Amino acid sequence: MADYEDNKQKNSFTLFNNETGKSYDLPVIKGTDGPDVLDIRKLYQETGMFTYDPGFTSTASCDSSITYIDGNEGILRHRGYDIHELASKSEFLEVCYLLLHGDLPSPEDKQKFKDVITNHTMIHEQLVHLYRGFRRDAHPMAIMVGVVGALSAFYHDSTDFSDVNQRMIACHRLIAKMPTIGAMAYKYSIGQPFVYPKNDLSYAENFLYMTFSVPTAEFKISPKIVKAMDRFFILHADHEQNASTSTVRLAGSSGANPFACIASGIASLWGPAHGGANEAVIKMLEEIGDVKNIPEYIKKAKNKNDPFRLMGFGHRVYKNYDPRATVMKESAHEVLEELNKHDDPLLKVALELERIALEDEYFIQKKLFPNVDFYSGFILKALGFPTSMFTVLFAIGRTVGWISQWKEMIEDPINKIGRPRQLYLGKTAREYQQESTREKKSIFNWLWK
Numbered sequence: 001m002a003d004y005e006d007n008k009q010k011n012s013f014t015l016f017n018n019e020t021g022k023s024y025d026l027p028v029i030k031g032t033d034g035p036d037v038l039d040i041r042k043l044y045q046e047t048g049m050f051t052y053d054p055g056f057t058s059t060a061s062c063d064s065s066i067t068y069i070d071g072n073e074g075i076l077r078h079r080g081y082d083i084h085e086l087a088s089k090s091e092f093l094e095v096c097y098l099l100l101h102g103d104l105p106s107p108e109d110k111q112k113f114k115d116v117i118t119n120h121t122m123i124h125e126q127l128v129h130l131y132r133g134f135r136r137d138a139h140p141m142a143i144m145v146g147v148v149g150a151l152s153a154f155y156h157d158s159t160d161f162s163d164v165n166q167r168m169i170a171c172h173r174l175i176a177k178m179p180t181i182g183a184m185a186y187k188y189s190i191g192q193p194f195v196y197p198k199n200d201l202s203y204a205e206n207f208l209y210m211t212f213s214v215p216t217a218e219f220k221i222s223p224k225i226v227k228a229m230d231r232f233f234i235l236h237a238d239h240e241q242n243a244s245t246s247t248v249r250l251a252g253s254s255g256a257n258p259f260a261c262i263a264s265g266i267a268s269l270w271g272p273a274h275g276g277a278n279e280a281v282i283k284m285l286e287e288i289g290d291v292k293n294i295p296e297y298i299k300k301a302k303n304k305n306d307p308f309r310l311m312g313f314g315h316r317v318y319k320n321y322d323p324r325a326t327v328m329k330e331s332a333h334e335v336l337e338e339l340n341k342h343d344d345p346l347l348k349v350a351l352e353l354e355r356i357a358l359e360d361e362y363f364i365q366k367k368l369f370p371n372v373d374f375y376s377g378f379i380l381k382a383l384g385f386p387t388s389m390f391t392v393l394f395a396i397g398r399t400v401g402w403i404s405q406w407k408e409m410i411e412d413p414i415n416k417i418g419r420p421r422q423l424y425l426g427k428t429a430r431e432y433q434q435e436s437t438r439e440k441k442s443i444f445n446w447l448w449k
Contacts, residue, residue: 013038017047033068050421060241062249062412066099066404067240074320078238079103087327092233092397093117093203096175099238099404120176121197121206123184124154131188140185140392141270147181148174149263159257161410170258171403178399179203182392183210189388204230207396212384224338228331228379235324235372236394238401240317244268244275248402249409250418258406265402266395275391275398281312281377282387285346285353294352302362312374313357314367321369328375329354332382341382350378 012025024046027039037060044050053059068077076083079098086095090104097105097113105113130150134143151173152159158170184194187210195210205226213219239245247268251261269275288297300308315322336342342351354370357363380390409415 015047031063034070044421050423052423056246056420061246061418062241062409064241064405064408065102066408067238067401069240069317071315071317072319074318074323076239076323083235083323084327087231087234087324090234091202092230092237095234095237096400099400100171100407116172117176117203118199120173121180121199123151123177123180127154128194131184131194134188136189136191138189140182140189140388141266141395143185143188144181144392144395145263145266145270147185148178148266149260151177152257152259155259159259161252161255161258167258167407167410171407174258174262174403175400178396179207180210182389182396183207185392186211186385186389202226202230204233222338224334225383228335229383231327231331232376232379232393233397235328235376236397238398238404241405242274243271244398245402245405248406252406252409253415253418255417258403261406262399262402265398269395269398270391275394277311277373278377278380278394279387279390281350281374282346282381282390284311285349285378288349288353290345291348291352294349294356298356298360310353310357310368312371312377313363313369315371318371319367321367322371324372325370325375328372328379329370332375332379335379335382339382344382347378347382350374 012027015024015026017023024043026043029037029039031037040051051059066079068080069075078086078095079102081098081104086098090098093114094104094110096117097110127147127150130147131143134146155170155173158166158173160166161170180197187194193215195213195215197206197210201209205221208221208226208229209219212221241249244265248261248265251264252258256264272280288294297308297310300306301310336347341347354374357368357370363369377390380393381387385393
């Protein structure tokens with residue numbers, strides 16, 4: 001955790017109020033990388049004013065040493081390690097250890113960590129009854145929110161966040177159990193029996209085994225597919241203070257137990273503007289339907305007055321190529337080759353869109369490169385996942401990021417409950433009037449139609 005006083009600069013940023021003639025100095029804090037930050041914690045106390053920043057796009061809500069992003073340069077690093085190196089040289093559980101503890105594990109620590117996670121993959125058997133309370137057509141993310149939130153009713157020995165040992169147990173349990181919970185949500189939705197985890201399988205292989213195996217046949221899967229799944233989890237492990245991570249931190253700031261906090265993150269991730277982007281890619285490909293229709297949709301995408309948008313291109317943070325997309329692209333083509341699915345009509349559409357986006361001057365000038373969601377969408381489709389499971393897989397990979405950010409926040413000595421302020425634009429103070437003197441209008445006419 002960065003020390004505030006160590007990073008506080010001698011220089012400051014001065015605000016001048018034209019009405020009062022007063023000036024105010026705001027301390028400047030310098031991080032180890034990235035832009036400097038104005039410390040506005042005493043702004044209201046000294047000026048009587050708040051800052052106004054809808055969406056918090058210009059506000060740092062915390063200091064963190066976990067993930068660094070430079071959107072202009074296309075940089076993503078976890079604890080200083082470039083995402084390309086991690087995805088090509090590490091396994092997912094090594095990245096989990098890195099996010100949780102700050103350094104890559106030694107061989108001995110790696111084995112201990114893998115053993116701990118492997119031994120926590122089963123869930124309490126009574127949770128099976130909770131699954132059976134959902135309708136068969138329930139969205140898997142709805143099940144995930146409910147089941148993860150319910151974990152606090154079963155694991156009372158890891159809900160006291162003030163206890164360092166309980167915090168660590170909660171972290172391990174969530175990382176370990178999330179693939180089991182996600183796989184069971186899928187099995188329940190298609191009416192197949194639940195498959196229990198196997199301790200001799202790797203993290204990614206175990207998830208694929210629990211998702212796709214059936215009791216009547218031997219489960220076999222290509223190492224290349226396992227590697228692609230492992231990479232998917234690595235590339236989604238953490239992404240700084242995005243909507244779901246901020247939600248987890250905000251929930252945690254109130255003292256909520258870790259299971260409830262992660263459930264809140266899953267709920268936030270469910271939103272189509274966040275975790276549902278790769279699902280939107282598949283829906284777009286289905287709308288286009290055939291390679292011959294692509295020119296028409298490219299024309300629509302370039303028309304500002306047309307509501308159609310190409311999903312999976314560009315990124316809110318990255319104004320350059322999404323660094324995760326490079327690795328995901330490699331995995332995508334490896335998966336297609338391994339499964340011999342280059343003839344899939346939708347995948348043909350995706351590959352042609354990719355080619356156009358990388359060559360068309362319009363896309364290049366606007367930096368609308370294919371992002372991680374574009375490639376992950378058709379990888380998951382090629383692997384046989386229904387679109388309803390796409391965000392579930394995102395949640396499984398992101399759990400370690402959420403819990404690492406939660407742990408960092410809990411251990412921060414200046415942690416405070418989140419309490420954003422507002423710019424009030426409603427009615428000012430007014431007198432209460434008796435019913436007979438109120439203006440006669442009703443909002444219920446349209447409500448009751």
